[in-house]
Amino acid sequence: MFKDLFRKQKRYATIPSEQAKKEIPEGIMKKCPNCGHIMIAKELEKNLKVCGNCDHHYSLSAPERIRMIVDEGNFFEYDTDLISDDPLSFPNYSKKLEADREKTRLNEAVVTGEGTIGGYPAVVGVMDSRFRMGSMGSVVGEKIARAADRAATKGYPFILFSASGGARMQEGVLSLMQMAKTSAALERMHRARVLFVSILTNPTTGGVSASFSSLGDINLAEPRALIGFAGRRVIEQTVRQKLPEDFQTSEFLLKHGQLDQVVHRAELRETLIRILDFHSGRDHDGDH
Structure with a gap:
């Protein structure tokens, strides 16, 4: 029993x-x-x-980032009609572009426009890593350059969120030319004495990190974001030495002077409002 x-x-x-x-x-x-x-x-x-x-x-999509940063209902998008072509007839490139348009409901890897942040007008650009890994082709470069030119004309600060794998290989040298074009547009902004705030998110690499994303008057980044040009393994093989564990992170770049501040996402909107307030030239009564 x-x-x-x-x-x-x-x-x-x-x-x-x-x-x-x-x-x-x-x-x-x-x-x-x-x-x-x-x-x-x-x-x-x-x-x-x-x-x-x-x-x-x-990672955040461009629409999520805009909802998080821009005042509700105060965003007007630029250049929605710009769509990438296939200048080199690269195998399957057109099909991949179409698939990304359907998946993301975006026309390209960056959304640009203008809106208000805490009541302060600004031109805003947000890269979206879901679209061809946020790679920079001709249209991405053109949209960013146009946004910078509009910011210079209107006198609005330009706030740009980067998230990219670098230049888009399917467009060859045309994508590399965007590094110079976007940098030149930011130089025109600089001459017009218009503020450019660059926010680097995970990941920001390749030709994007080597051009416009590193040229901010103020460079911010989210915590532990991967930021760099070449891959870690390539650099280690080139310099023949082991790199630090935190190499190519936002904290490493802050320590070595490439960033001004690493900002937690929960504090990012308020940080931008403080920056815009400081650069607006207004006193506490709202007068200039």
């Missing part, structure tokens, strides 16, 4: 029914790619897509 009480029971693996699967909506939980912490997706959204366990900053 006692033997029967302690007899091992067979356990069988169970597979959730299709009905059970339907009761748990897809995307309800998110796993942090940095620490593995599992969060409710809605809570992650409320936390500005920052992991509550390790503070990992998830």
Whole structure:
């Protein structure tokens, strides 16, 4: 009798029914790619897509970033009609562009426009890494250059969020030319004495990091963002030495003078408002 009480029971693996699967909506939980912490997706959204366990900053789409930074309902987009062509007839490039347009509902890897941030007018540009990894082709360079020219004409500060894998290889030398074009547009802005604030997010690499994203009057970055030109392995093979663990992070660049401040996402909007307020020339009564 006692033997029967302690007899091992067979356990069988169970597979959730299709009905059970339907009761748990897809995307309800998110796993942090940095620490593995599992969060409710809605809570992650409320936390500005920052992991509550390790503070990992998830990538943001251009529309998400604009909603987070620009005053609600106060954004007017520029150059929505500009669309990339395939100048080199690169294999499957046109199909990939079309697939990215459908996936992101954007025409290109950057959104530019004007709006207000804390009531202060500004020209705003936001790169979106979902579109060809935020790579800079002819249209991306043209949109950024036009935005800089509009900022210079209107006298509005230019706030630009970078997130990019670099120049777009499918457009060859035409994409490399955008480095010079965007830099020249920012120089015209500088001569007009118009503020340019560059915010580098994860990742900002290649030709983008080597051109406009590093040319801000004020350079900010989000925590632990990957920022650099060539890949870590390539640099180590070139210099024949081991690089520091935090090499090419925003904290490393801050330590070595390439950034002015590393700003947590929760504090970024208020930081920009303070910068715009300081450069507006207004006193506390609103007078110039």
